[in-house]
Amino acid sequence: MAYTPQYGPGQSVVAENRRKQMNPNVKLEKIRNVTDEDIVLILGHRAPGQAYPTAHPPLAEQGEPDCPIRKIVTPTDGAKAGDRVRYIQFADSVYNAPSQPYQRTYTEAYRYRGIDPGTLSGRQIVECRERDLEKISADLVNTNLFDPATTGIRGATVHGHSLRLAEDGMMFDMLQRCVLEGGTVKYVKDQIGTPLDKKVEIGKPMDAAWLKANTTMFHTLVGTSYRSDAEYIEYIQRIHSLRTKYGFMPVE
Amino acid sequence: MAKIERAQKLFLKALKTKFEGDVADTKTGYYNFGDLKQSARKKEFIEASKKAELRRGLSMYDPYRCHLGGLPMGQRQLMTYEVSGTGTFVEGDDLHFVNNPAMQQMWDDIRRTIIVNMDLAHSTLQKRLGKEITPETINEYLHILNHAMPGGAVVQEHMVETHPSVVDDCYVKVFTGDSELADQLEKQFVLDVNKLFPAKQAEQLNAAVGKSLWQAIHIPTIVSRTCDGGTTSRWSAMQIGMSFITAYRMCAGEAAVADLSFAAKHAGVIQMANHLPARRARGPNEPGGIMFGHFSDMIQGNRKYPNDPAKASLEVVGAGCMLFDQIWLGSYMSGGVGFTQYATAAYTDNILDEFTYYGMDYIKDKYKVDWKACTPNDKVKPTQEVVNDIAGEVTLNAMEQYEQFPTMMEDHFGGSQRAGVIAAASGLSVGIATANSNAGLNGWYLSMLMHKEGWSRLGFFGYDLQDQCGSTNSLSVRPDEGCIGEYRGPNYPNYAMNVGHQGEYAAIVGSSHYTRNDGFCLSPMIKITFADPSLPFDFAEPRKEFAKGAIREFVACGERTLLMPAR
Numbered sequence: 090m091a092y093t094p095q096y097g098p099g100q101s102v103v104a105e106n107r108r109k110q111m112n113p114n115v116k117l118e119k120i121r122n123v124t125d126e127d128i129v130l131i132l133g134h135r136a137p138g139q140a141y142p143t144a145h146p147p148l149a150e151q152g153e154p155d156c157p158i159r160k161i162v163t164p165t166d167g168a169k170a171g172d173r174v175r176y177i178q179f180a181d182s183v184y185n186a187p188s189q190p191y192q193r194t195y196t197e198a199y200r201y202r203g204i205d206p207g208t209l210s211g212r213q214i215v216e217c218r219e220r221d222l223e224k225i226s227a228d229l230v231n232t233n234l235f236d237p238a239t240t241g242i243r244g245a246t247v248h249g250h251s252l253r254l255a256e257d258g259m260m261f262d263m264l265q266r267c268v269l270e271g272g273t274v275k276y277v278k279d280q281i282g283t284p285l286d287k288k289v290e291i292g293k294p295m296d297a298a299w300l301k302a303n304t305t306m307f308h309t310l311v312g313t314s315y316r317s318d319a320e321y322i323e324y325i326q327r328i329h330s331l332r333t334k335y336g337f338m339p340v341e
Numbered sequence: 342m343a344k345i346e347r348a349q350k351l352f353l354k355a356l357k358t359k360f361e362g363d364v365a366d367t368k369t370g371y372y373n374f375g376d377l378k379q380s381a382r383k384k385e386f387i388e389a390s391k392k393a394e395l396r397r398g399l400s401m402y403d404p405y406r407c408h409l410g411g412l413p414m415g416q417r418q419l420m421t422y423e424v425s426g427t428g429t430f431v432e433g434d435d436l437h438f439v440n441n442p443a444m445q446q447m448w449d450d451i452r453r454t455i456i457v458n459m460d461l462a463h464s465t466l467q468k469r470l471g472k473e474i475t476p477e478t479i480n481e482y483l484h485i486l487n488h489a490m491p492g493g494a495v496v497q498e499h500m501v502e503t504h505p506s507v508v509d510d511c512y513v514k515v516f517t518g519d520s521e522l523a524d525q526l527e528k529q530f531v532l533d534v535n536k537l538f539p540a541k542q543a544e545q546l547n548a549a550v551g552k553s554l555w556q557a558i559h560i561p562t563i564v565s566r567t568c569d570g571g572t573t574s575r576w577s578a579m580q581i582g583m584s585f586i587t588a589y590r591m592c593a594g595e596a597a598v599a600d601l602s603f604a605a606k607h608a609g610v611i612q613m614a615n616h617l618p619a620r621r622a623r624g625p626n627e628p629g630g631i632m633f634g635h636f637s638d639m640i641q642g643n644r645k646y647p648n649d650p651a652k653a654s655l656e657v658v659g660a661g662c663m664l665f666d667q668i669w670l671g672s673y674m675s676g677g678v679g680f681t682q683y684a685t686a687a688y689t690d691n692i693l694d695e696f697t698y699y700g701m702d703y704i705k706d707k708y709k710v711d712w713k714a715c716t717p718n719d720k721v722k723p724t725q726e727v728v729n730d731i732a733g734e735v736t737l738n739a740m741e742q743y744e745q746f747p748t749m750m751e752d753h754f755g756g757s758q759r760a761g762v763i764a765a766a767s768g769l770s771v772g773i774a775t776a777n778s779n780a781g782l783n784g785w786y787l788s789m790l791m792h793k794e795g796w797s798r799l800g801f802f803g804y805d806l807q808d809q810c811g812s813t814n815s816l817s818v819r820p821d822e823g824c825i826g827e828y829r830g831p832n833y834p835n836y837a838m839n840v841g842h843q844g845e846y847a848a849i850v851g852s853s854h855y856t857r858n859d860g861f862c863l864s865p866m867i868k869i870t871f872a873d874p875s876l877p878f879d880f881a882e883p884r885k886e887f888a889k890g891a892i893r894e895f896v897a898c899g900e901r902t903l904l905m906p907a908r
Contacts, residue, residue: 189796190798191793191798191799192797209756209798209800209801210755210798210800211755211798251750251755251759252417253367253747254367255368256370258368261371263416263417282410306796307740310367311744314741316344316737316741322342322733322737326729328790329790330725332812333783333812333815336822337816337817
């Protein structure tokens with residue numbers, strides 16, 4: 090019997106949003122159109138148009154050993170070319186940002202190949218080969234996984250996910266990498282904080298109703314109560330109980 | 342699980358003092374606080390650094406140049422903190438152990454302590470050498486030992502000695518469960534269990550110690566600072582040996598001295614901490630080797646507040662976070678400076694206190710546990726269902742409080758801070774309801790899983806390692822897989838690298854005993870030794886002591902000002 094992923098329990102809108110983001114059979118909703126060049130500027134790893142720096146020669150040229158695993162696993166484009174491994178890192182506000190750290194990691198793991206996500210409380214990083222990263226980043230920024238005001242692209246000094254929002258609705262960023270101008274969010278620094286030569290527009294902040302309807306985090310004050318999703322809590326307690334029992338005595 | 346009403350919010354005073362405006366607002370202003378200059382302490386740092394630079398001719402603290410290439414801290418409000426349970430507001434910097442002499446003294450007082458049995462030595466003296474042991478000879482020996490332990494010579498001519506003013510924190514007292522013997526010893530030397538402890542605790546302690554006689558020894562702070570924890574047993578054993586030689590007129594080189602040395606260095610010794618394996622490379626009496634049961638015996642909140650196991654446990658949290666997070670993991674193991682920011686969350690602003698007392702209300706309301714009575718009789722059987730219910734409800738309540746008060750979420754701005762605090766309240770509530778430390782730990786791990794799934798975040802990477810496999814080892818006691826909570830410690834597998842856990846684990850262990858009004862958790866000797874009112878640090882009130890240190894009112898030992906020119 091083939092395994093069918095369930096993508097998590099729960100009957101709330103939060104649970105449903107989580108499943109939709111994770112499930113690769115559900116198309117992510119394209120909301121904005123930040124260009125490839127602008128994505129490259131925000132990432133800050135190379136200049137637009139610059140050749141990809143490499144960490145090793147292209148696989149076709151470096152004489153790969155006869156290896157059964159290499160025959161099974163098709164390399165990504167970036168791996169084939171020998172690209173460096175680079176990153177994009179997000180800070181997601183607790184005030185209904187559409188994606189959240191573990192949710193990002195699960196979503197990326199289901200949807201993309203050749204990635205190395207890392208999950209913390211205030212940030213989530215995904216690393217992969219540079220040309221693969223740029224494609225993935227375009228997805229992560231241009232779709233319903235992203236909100237210009239409550240999602241930050243931050244390489245370092247990520248502080249802000251748990252702070253109150255600023256009066257203009259923007260998540261706090263001590264480096265103020267992006268600013269709200271004329272109703273549109275513009276990046277004035279790349280993700281690591283280096284000033285950009287031109288401002289990069291990433292669109293208007295989503296409104297409160299959209300955020301509440303699309304977030305993947307429970308929150309009693311601004312969103313959906315965790316307690317109200319009894320199935321979700323029951324499921325976690327079941328997992329915990331089973332782990333406890335089988336750690337104590339791993340027999341039926 | 343069902344939410345219960347609790348009107349009192351212990352954290353509100355702190356939030357209202359720290360933040361301007363409505364503490365429940367979700368929006369505020371930023372980038373206009375005048376950066377570092379909003380903090381008196383940071384300004385002091387800058388001035389102090391200027392003076393140091395002039396003196397030494399080298400650059401030093403320079404945040405306007407060095408922090409983020411010229412962008413200093415303080416783009417948001419730099420908060421003060423109320424040390425929980427004290428009403429004292431302090432600057433965060435003053436809770437770093439480098440800036441806080443009370444914190445240093447707490448650790449000094451543990452590291453420089455050794456407990457040595459006297460019965461073995463007395464047996465050697467009586468049976469092997471035919472010496473008479475009487476209360477009078479013991480008193481004489483203790484006089485000599487309190488001369489020798491700080492560094493006074495007792496046998497040889499023309500010896501160097503230590504200056505009493507720099508070692509006046511060094512002394513030896515004794516304790517026994519034999520009231521008759523205790524009454525015959527000079528009061529100045531005796532830790533009187535019956536006076537120091539509530540009656541039921543004293544009864545248990547006296548019964549556990551029995552007729553044995555033990556020495557509670559504190560070598561000079563300055564010695565353990567200059568050397569290490571492994572020095573403590575050696576320093577004490579040397580002075581014990583010399584004092585026995587003098588007190589009982591022994592030959593300095595006779596073979597029986599070896600028996601006394603063996604008793605004082607090995608056979609009759611209780612170290613405060615076990616030595617660590619080579620990969621962590623520390624001797625005995627260093628923080629990584631302290632078992633959680635022993636640590637919750639060192640902290641004396643339950644002796645002073647026998648009817649408030651929550652408060653007694655919260656004192657362990659504060660002391661444990663300071664020692665295990667700030668000093669052990671923060672400096673010994675990692676070398677970082679920032680661990681203080683994680684650790685202080687558990688003992689500031691009464692946030693963990695509020696979550697824990699919610700748990701107390703819950704176990705009283707639902708399970709009829711009269712937690713203030715502290716009796717074994719009304720404890721709940723620790724079934725999985727009970728653990729899930731109590732820890733689940735305490736976790737949900739805590740998460741909802743963070744959500745309802747955005748300033749509190751901002752106060753605990755890191756997920757690791759929140760995770761430790763929420764799980765601690767859950768574990769303590771289960772521990773106090775069930776009187777079972779492993780059930781308490783199991784409640785901790787359920788809390789972590791619920792927290793992670795609710796908010797889709799937890800702590801830093803380390804939380805993945807420790808908290809997502811913790812359910813599985815919390816009730817296993819097979820070697821290398823688990824252990825009862827009392828015998829776990831900072832070097833327990835999986836516990837060895839993660840800030841925000843070890844102080845709380847120790848408190849969970851303690852809570853399961855405090856709730857029964859037990860005299861001790863793991864060692865009656867350690868419990869009695871740290872009840873000593875002569876210790877510079879008051880182990881019954883660690884949070885109050887930290888606050889005193891932060892506002893520069895705590896007087897520590899081991900100072901060298903007598904020996905050098907004033908600056």
